[in-house]
């Protein structure tokens with residue numbers, strides 16, 4: 001009885017060892033090793049020697065950059081060799097690694113093409129070949145990788161069109177094809193990849209319009225279309241992308257209105273529509289985007305007033321509206337208590353600067369130049385903005401005095417007030433601004449009539465960082481005080497051009513003088529050099 005039992009077990013064991021799947025695995029294991037060696041043979045430079053472990057004395061699953069399966073311990077599931085400074089081409093032999101799920105060869109110097117055979121890897125989930133010098137086309141066989149979740153081909157030299165059959169990869173979550181030389185349009189089938197989170201097509205030579213089908217991508221968080229040749233309108237269906245966090249469409253040729261439907265994108269943090277041809281008004285519904293951090297609409301053809309509703313963007317840090325045709329700044333913008341950059345340079349804005357802007361405690365830069373602003377700077381302008389560094393109001397129609405309280409803007413580094421109608425004397429309190437680098441007040445109606453009025457010059461001896469000061473083309477008259485020699489040694493340019501000034505130019509400071517009608521470089525300084 002006992003003997004019989006033993007014979008039976010031995011027989012069963014024998015049967016198992018000749019079982020075909022095991023034999024097949026043994027064969028495929030050798031194929032994996034030889035496919036990897038074939039991959040290695042195409043690498044012409046490996047400065048870190050990462051592939052030196054790829055030799056017969058180690059099992060291939062122990063080679064650097066290789067991972068094998070849990071259930072099939074001999075089969076390669078991942079090839080991960082990012083940032084190893086490898087040079088060479090990608091061998092089609094990878095197609096024999098039939099268990100491969102992950103290919104990550106980013107940030108190397110792989111050239112040549114993407115082998116069409118990669119499309120045969122039907123277990124492939126992750127393909128990252130970004131930051132290489134791969135050329136040719138994106139093979140349409142990739143549409144066969146029905147498990148593909150990530151296709152990352154950023155920063156290569158890929159050309160021609162995006163293969164529409166990528167849409168067969170229903171599990172795609174990330175498509176990153178930016179910084180290549182791709183042409184043609186966005187395949188409208190991209191709207192049917194339900195789990196897509198990132199669509200990056202930026203910095204290519206893509207054309208055409210945004211297909212309205214993209215509105216179906218309710219998981220989409222990142223839409224990068226910038227720096228292409230797209231045109232047409234932004235479809236209203238984009239308003240359905242309720243997961244969107246970043247939408248970059250800048251530097252294209254988009255036209256039409258900014259769709260009010262964008263207000264549904266409640267999670268949106270970054271909206272960059274700059275450098276297109278959008279026209280019409282800024283929709284007031286954008287004020288509903290309360291998670292917006294950074295809104296860039298500059299260099300378009302937007303007109304009308306800045307909607308007061310934008311005052312509801314209570315998380316916004318950066319607001320670029322410059323180089324449009326906007327006409328009015330609402331006081332409500334003073335509610336933006338996280339704003340630190342506000343730019344409306346080169347619009348057609350008239351009326352007063354809302355004093356509330358100077359009540360934004362976080363504001364660092366107010367760029368208001370090249371408009372038609374009128375009225376005065378508020379007398380207490382620096383009481384509510386302790387972080388102000390850059391104040392540009394040049395080329396406007398502002399008048400009145402430069403407020404004494406300017407001394408309270410203690411972080412001010414760059415003050416540009418030229419080409420307005422400021423009058424009165426220059427406040428000596430300016431001497432408290434220790435961080436000042438640049439002051440320009442050229443072409444105003446500032447006055448010096450009595451010798452006491454020059455006191456601001458004495459005071460400015462305190463501004464030890466000052467490099468440029470331009471108070472040319474005003475009404476400064478009389479004799480320059482000798483104390484001008486105490487001005488900062490860092491001063492590079494001092495312009496008094498166009499003022500009716502007389503007197504001697506002190507010779508003991510080293511800077512470029514622009515006094516009277518001609519430039520005069522100090523001889524003393526030239527001798528030193």
Ligand SMILES: *[C@@H]1O[C@H](CO)[C@@H](O)[C@H](O)[C@H]1NC(C)=O
Nearest residue numbers: 051052053054055056057058
């Ligand atoms: C094979 O790789 C191992 C591990 O890196 C190394 O120690 C050995 O020297 C290599 N053998 C050859 C012949 O290169």
Ligand SMILES: *[C@@H]1O[C@H](CO)[C@@H](O)[C@H](O)[C@H]1NC(C)=O
Nearest residue numbers: 031038092093094095096117
């Ligand atoms: C895959 O392996 C087979 C058998 O070793 C070989 O004939 C074939 O050339 C390999 N394919 C590629 C693309 O290297």
Ligand SMILES: *[C@@H]1O[C@H](CO)[C@@H](O)[C@H](O)[C@H]1NC(C)=O
Nearest residue numbers: 082106107128130131150152
């Ligand atoms: C792909 O590689 C690039 C470059 O190394 C890297 O920045 C990126 O995060 C990688 N993508 C993924 C999804 O891991």
Ligand SMILES: *[C@@H]1O[C@H](CO)[C@@H](O)[C@H](O)[C@H]1NC(C)=O
Nearest residue numbers: 119120140141142143144165
């Ligand atoms: C792979 O894709 C190509 C082109 O899309 C197709 O012709 C071919 O039949 C597919 N092959 C496999 C193995 O799925």
Ligand SMILES: *[C@@H]1O[C@H](CO)[C@@H](O)[C@H](O)[C@H]1NC(C)=O
Nearest residue numbers: 181183184204205206207229
């Ligand atoms: C982009 O495409 C246009 C035509 O569609 C062509 O004239 C232009 O040279 C291309 N630019 C680049 C950088 O490939």
Ligand SMILES: *[C@@H]1O[C@H](CO)[C@@H](O)[C@H](O)[C@H]1NC(C)=O
Nearest residue numbers: 191192212213214215216237
């Ligand atoms: C996708 O979008 C198009 C156009 O916006 C629409 O007609 C279609 O019904 C949508 N399909 C799905 C599956 O949502």
Ligand SMILES: *[C@@H]1O[C@H](CO)[C@@H](O)[C@H](O)[C@H]1NC(C)=O
Nearest residue numbers: 215235236237238239240261
């Ligand atoms: C998507 O957007 C379109 C156009 O704005 C709209 O008609 C449609 O109802 C939206 N679909 C969904 C599912 O929200």
Ligand SMILES: *[C@@H]1O[C@H](CO)[C@@H](O)[C@H](O)[C@H]1NC(C)=O
Nearest residue numbers: 263264284285286287288309
């Ligand atoms: C969006 O903003 C508009 C205009 O400011 C307002 O009338 C509307 O109620 C807001 N809608 C939502 C959903 O918040």
Ligand SMILES: *[C@@H]1O[C@H](CO)[C@@H](O)[C@H](O)[C@H]1NC(C)=O
Nearest residue numbers: 299300323324325346347370
């Ligand atoms: C102002 O913007 C217009 C285009 O809107 C441009 O033509 C002009 O050169 C800009 N002016 C300045 C001073 O930047």
Ligand SMILES: *[C@@H]1O[C@H](CO)[C@@H](O)[C@H](O)[C@H]1NC(C)=O
Nearest residue numbers: 334354355356357358359384
């Ligand atoms: C600035 O803020 C202060 C304190 O919150 C307030 O009293 C004052 O009215 C504000 N000034 C302007 C011009 O909004």
Ligand SMILES: *[C@@H]1O[C@H](CO)[C@@H](O)[C@H](O)[C@H]1NC(C)=O
Nearest residue numbers: 380383404405406407408429
């Ligand atoms: C500077 O601010 C303080 C505190 O708000 C104020 O008392 C003082 O008058 C201001 N200085 C000037 C010159 O306005």
Ligand SMILES: *[C@@H]1O[C@H](CO)[C@@H](O)[C@H](O)[C@H]1NC(C)=O
Nearest residue numbers: 428429431432458459460462
């Ligand atoms: C120079 O700065 C110091 C320190 O801030 C201050 O006490 C002094 O009054 C200033 N002098 C002038 C002339 O402004």
